[in-house]
Amino acid sequence: MGAEGWHWTDAWIFVSLVIASGAGRHRRAPASRRPEGVRLTDVLSTADHLNQAIPDRHEVQTAVRRLAGAGLVSVTDGWFRVTPAGEQLWRNRPHVGMSTMVDTVQTALTRRHAPGHGDWVLDEHEHTAAVHEYVKRSVPTPRRSPEDDGPAHGRR
Template identity: 30%
Template sequence: MATWTWSDAWVFSSIKGTGPDDGYRLSEILMTADTINHAVLTEAEFTRAVPRLLAVGLIGADAEADRYWLTETGRALYRQRMKRRGLFGWMDAIPPALGRLGEPQDSAWSLPAGAFDQAVREYLKQAKQTLKRLGGPTVQDPPLS
């Protein structure tokens, strides 16, 4: 029996926007994920969560256009569960909300070849530039898969 994972909630909580025109690029999702959990998502975590979230209608995704967004249902769930919670409130609020949706539906879903590694490089480049501008510590590049 499949169950919702903590990383499913993490991916969901890292996606913003209302449609393809203002949806997040994968590099922006990685940035948000790092901000709210102080870690970088793995490709396996992302590619497992996306089809599950798509199947229950919480997100929309266009991997070829590199755009991911919350549906109206996803925005409503997020607003309802995150009311009066801070930046890290998703950890307590979102996993149980996903669990109430029933068993997740797994399906094959993948990114275009090299898209995840490219998004990681874009995110790290931006993070380095921001930290340099702010005079903060340097960021080490993680090994790419």
């Protein structure tokens, strides 16, 4: 498919969205999934877990446009969802380990779907806020010893 074919980043964002939303748990009860979808922070968190990198705004925007245009994902009011077609692609992909999952999904995308050209826009401020939220919640809070609860810290 050349330059217009699916990119690794498209598959990375798709896999991140599937995992973050629980859509990959198709054998579980639908009530155990997140039907409302997931927020950008959850997608970024999962993407970082998969690739040890937080996707930049352009990577997310481009991938979501292509995936949404192909009918595999949707975004409404900031909620990212995997569509039934996206769930079907996920369920029918070859099953492999985590280290090659994104590559396998990229191959499945190439074989079964053409990239679309959606018009979704990710605002720079929204992306920055999601990155900050993810970083803030992923930095562990220092543990405090019982001695820290004494009078010097406002407790009596």
